[in-house]
Amino acid sequence: xxxxxxxxxxxxxxxxxxxxxxxxxxxxxxxxxxxxxxxxxxxxxxxxxxxxxxxxxxxxxxxxxxxxxxxxxxxxxxxxxxxxxxxxxxxxxxxxxxxxxxxxxxxxxxxxxxxxxxxxxxxxxxxxxxxxxxxxxxxxxxxxxxxxxxxxxxxxxxxxxxxxxxxxxxxxxxxxxxxxxxxxxxxxxxxxxxxxxxxxxxxxxxxxxxxxxxxxxxxxxxxxxxxxxxxxxxxxxxxxxxxxxxxxxxxxxxxxxxxxxxxxxxxxxxxxxxxxxxx
Amino acid sequence: xxxxxxxxxxxxxxxxxxxxxxxxxxxxxxxxxxxxxxxxxxxxxxxxxxxxxxxxxxxxxxxxxxxxxxxxxxxxxxxxxxxxxxxxxxxxxxxxxxxxxxxxxxxxxxxxxxxxxxxxxxxxxxxxxxxxxxxxxxxxxxxxxxxxxxxxxxxxxxxxxxxxxxxxxxxxxxxxxxxxxxxxxxxxxxxxxxxxxxxxxxxxxxxxxxxxxxxxxxxxxxxxxxxxxxxxxxxxxxxxxxxxxxxxxxxxxxxxxxxxxxxxxxxxxxxxxxxxxxxxxxxxxxxxxxx
Numbered sequence: 001x002x003x004x005x006x007x008x009x010x011x012x013x014x015x016x017x018x019x020x021x022x023x024x025x026x027x028x029x030x031x032x033x034x035x036x037x038x039x040x041x042x043x044x045x046x047x048x049x050x051x052x053x054x055x056x057x058x059x060x061x062x063x064x065x066x067x068x069x070x071x072x073x074x075x076x077x078x079x080x081x082x083x084x085x086x087x088x089x090x091x092x093x094x095x096x097x098x099x100x101x102x103x104x105x106x107x108x109x110x111x112x113x114x115x116x117x118x119x120x121x122x123x124x125x126x127x128x129x130x131x132x133x134x135x136x137x138x139x140x141x142x143x144x145x146x147x148x149x150x151x152x153x154x155x156x157x158x159x160x161x162x163x164x165x166x167x168x169x170x171x172x173x174x175x176x177x178x179x180x181x182x183x184x185x186x187x188x189x190x191x192x193x194x195x196x197x198x199x200x201x202x203x204x205x206x207x208x209x210x211x212x213x214x215x216x217x218x219x220x221x222x223x224x225x226x227x228x229x230x231x232x233x234x235x236x237x238x239x240x241x242x243x244x245x246x247x248x249x250x251x252x253x254x255x256x257x258x259x260x261x262x263x264x265x266x267x268x269x270x271x272x273x274x275x276x277x278x279x
Numbered sequence: 280x281x282x283x284x285x286x287x288x289x290x291x292x293x294x295x296x297x298x299x300x301x302x303x304x305x306x307x308x309x310x311x312x313x314x315x316x317x318x319x320x321x322x323x324x325x326x327x328x329x330x331x332x333x334x335x336x337x338x339x340x341x342x343x344x345x346x347x348x349x350x351x352x353x354x355x356x357x358x359x360x361x362x363x364x365x366x367x368x369x370x371x372x373x374x375x376x377x378x379x380x381x382x383x384x385x386x387x388x389x390x391x392x393x394x395x396x397x398x399x400x401x402x403x404x405x406x407x408x409x410x411x412x413x414x415x416x417x418x419x420x421x422x423x424x425x426x427x428x429x430x431x432x433x434x435x436x437x438x439x440x441x442x443x444x445x446x447x448x449x450x451x452x453x454x455x456x457x458x459x460x461x462x463x464x465x466x467x468x469x470x471x472x473x474x475x476x477x478x479x480x481x482x483x484x485x486x487x488x489x490x491x492x493x494x495x496x497x498x499x500x501x502x503x504x505x506x507x508x509x510x511x512x513x514x515x516x517x518x519x520x521x522x523x524x525x526x527x528x529x530x531x532x533x534x535x536x537x538x539x540x541x542x543x544x545x546x547x548x549x550x551x552x553x554x555x556x557x558x559x560x561x562x563x564x565x566x567x568x569x570x
Contacts, residue, residue, distance in 0.1 A: 064429050084437070092435040102430040105421075116434045165434075 015040050015173060015205050016061060021070035023056055029229055030056045032238050033070070036224065043199070043206040045220035045245065047213070049259065052228040053238075054209040055099070058175050061207065062094050063087060092120050095171035099178045101162030103150035109136075110146040113165045120169065135164040139194055156187040163194055174198055176208040180215050188212065195219045213260055220245045225256055325439075325517050329447050332440040338448075346445040350411050351453035355460060358406050362461035365398055366390070366468030374477055384483035388491035390469045395492060399462035400500045401548055404507035406461075407454060408540035412515040415446055416536030419519025420529040428520070438520075447512040454508030455501045462500065495563075499555045506551060510543045 016038040023031040030053040038044050046054050059065045061072055063079045072079045074090055082090065103112050113132045117123060123131075133143060139160040150158055159179065166174065176195060180188035192215050198204055210216055216223055225241035225248075232238065241248060241256045249260055258265055337343075369390045377386050419442060422428050431438045466488075473479045515536040522532040560566065 059429070062433055064432060088435045088437070091433060094433060096430070096433040098426045098430055100425060102426040104427055104430070105425075106418075115436075119434065119436055 014038060015075055016207075017073040017076075018057075018061070019071045019073060021057075021060060021067040021072060023053070023060055023065060024068045029068075031060070031067075031226075032229055034226075034238060036239070038205060038207065040205055041199075041203045042222055043195075043208065043220050045208045045210060045216035045223045046226060047210060047216050047223060047259065048226035049211065049228065052226045054211075054226055055177055057226070058096075058177050058207065058209050062091060062096060062175060092116060092169055093172045095166030095169070095174045097159070097162050097166045097174070097176045097179055099181060101150070101158040103158055103161055103165070105150055108147055108149060109153070109161055112150065112161060113168055115165065116169050131168065132164075135168055136161075138167075138197070139164045140190070156183050156190070159183065159187075159191060160194070163191070163198075167198060170202060172203075172205060174204050174206045176206065176210070178210055178212075179208065180210065180212045188215065189218075191215075192218045213262070217245050217248075223248050225259065227255060321521075322513070322517055325443075325520070326513050328439050329443050329513065329516075332437065333444050333447065336440065338440065338445045342441065342445050343448065346449040347453060349414075350407070350446070350449035351456060354407055354410055354453075354457055357410060358403050358457045358461050359464045361402055361406060362399065362464035363468035365402055365461075366394060366465035366470075367472040369393065369398075369465075370469050370472040370477065374473070383477075383479045385487050386473055386479060387469070387484040387488035390473075391466055391488045391492045392496060394465040394469070395462045395496050395500045397500070397548070397552070399465055400458045400504040400507060401544060402465075403454060403457040403461040404504060404511065404544045405541060407450065407457060407508065408511045408515075408537050408544065411450070412511045412540045413533040413537045415512070415515040416519040416522075417529055417533040419516055420522030420532040423520060423522045424524055424529060443512075443516045443520075446516055447509065450508040450512035451505060452508075454504045454511075458501055458504040462497070495559055499559070502555070503548060503551045506547050507544050510547060511540045514540045514543060 014037045016036075018034050018036040021031060021034045021036075022029065034057065046057060048054050056065060060067055063072070066080060077090075079087065079090070103109075104115070107115070110129075110132055113135055114128050117128045117131060121128075132146070136143065136146065141157060141160055141164070145153065145157070145161075150161070153161065163179075174195075179191050179195065183191065195206065195208065195215075196219055199206065206219070208215065208219060221244065223241060223243065223245045224239055226238055227236075227240045229238060240253055241251055243251075248256065251257060251260070370386065373386060373389065374383070377383050377389075419428070422442070428438045428442070431441060470484070474481050474484055518532045518536040518539070522528045
């Protein structure tokens with residue numbers, strides 16, 4: 001308990017700071033020297049093509065993956081230095097919406113949403129039930145799905161249940177992993193509005209990993225674009241854009257504008273050549 | 280390729296000569312051995328963490344009971360049924376030989392001995408590995424592949440404590456009961472076939488069994504089953520946790536869980552059998568003999 005006095009939670013420190021983070025799997029490096037500070041209350045969109053390490057970055061921030069080099073600081077404290085108990089205490093300040101929602105199949109929708117409430121609070125069942133109902137209403141789902149299993153729901157419903165579950169403990173930081181991937185345009189926009197809505201109750205710092213430019217431009221006030229390491233030289237920075245969301249269309253870098261406009265350019269020919277078909 | 284074939288590869292050069300093949304073969308062997316040792320180390324660490332969490336905090340009743348039901352109650356019918364059959368098969372197999380020696384009445388002793396010491400525990404464990412072990416590996420593997428285990432971690436639950444400990448406890452605590460069930464049904468099945476159908480004298484069959492099979496034999500079987508149960512749960516959960524992505528990975532995890540558990544059951548059976556026999560003859564040098 002002496003630790004608490006020695007290292008108090010520093011509320012003036014930025015909530016999340018990535019200090020020159022690199023992540024490798026075996027010999028394959030996915031993230032290289034990412035230096036990023038996210039301010040309290042900011043909504044940051046991390047964009048980039050598939051395989052550029054966006055999801056890896058998100059998982060590194062919450063400690064699901066460990067940086068091979070560098071460190072992740074949360075409220076000024078190095079995540080890698082925290083003990084298991086302390087790490088758990090810090091993790092429940094986060095909410096994480098997974099790409100495929102990752103609902104627990106063996107549990108009902110109600111049990112899924114109530115999971116962290118039952119795990120980490122001593123609230124009576126009645127109160128938990130009320131919180132579950134209100135979270136479900138916020139994401140616009142009917143009460144009668146509470147007794148269903150995740151397999152009985154559509155993709156959009158599962159995503160919204162995942163969002164309700166992530167918001168159950170009113171997290172300070174929300175991490176979204178491709179929140180609109182695989183949804184129809186209307187449901188995508190519903191999710192965008194829910195991401196914006198999550199900020200209305202209390203100040204939430206959000207990180208949205210996406211390759212959907214509409215999401216990035218609608219919800220984010222800052223955009224960071226990552227580029228796949230395989231397409232970069234050893235000395236290039238992996239972050240090829242870092243700035244306000246509404247200025248990204250004016251970016252000078254052709255790689256950024258290619259992504260924003262969604263143009264293949266010479267990419268297909270390049271991939272064919274790599275695979276040896278054009279010899 | 281045609282140009283290369285005229286060149287004679289020098290020994291030891293990197294062109295695929297016999298020495299090179301040997302070097303590559305040794306390198307592959309070394310690589311495989313390193314992987315195997317690393318896997319063994321990971322498995323040991325996984326087991327230690329499971330035991331550590333088991334003592335740190337017991338899981339809640341609502342996570343324990345469904346697992347106990349799945350592992351114990353639902354396995355009971357299949358264990359009872361196979362136990363009965365194996366008891367009867369043993370009689371069918373050994374009856375003719377014993378009759379030729381005019382020792383039919385000793386049949387009970389031999390059959391019941393092999394049932395409570397070997398076949399009961401091994402059969403119960405095999406059924407558990409097939410029915411529960413591969414299902415656990417597939418379930419945890421699916422949870423790994425669909426990021427449900429990651430979701431548990433982000434929600435501040437420890438997956439070892441939440442997923443592995445209840446399954447481990449279920450297998451460890453319920454396999455003795457399943458073993459006793461297999462023993463009982465095997466003994467009953469053998470008795471039914473030998474006395475009821477083959478007409479062996481009831482009194483001698485029972486007396487010989489009682490004289491020859493002691494409490495230690497029953498204990499030895501149940502004691503061994505504890506190790507089998509622990510091995511099944513740990514191997515199945517480890518395989519599930521380290522599942523490769525995709526449906527193929529989940530399938531492989533389920534198969535591997537059964538195959539590795541089965542090999543481990545037989546290996547443990549041999550080692551524990553030798554150990555327990557040694558203990559038995561140290562404690563009781565004047566053990567009753569068949570002849």
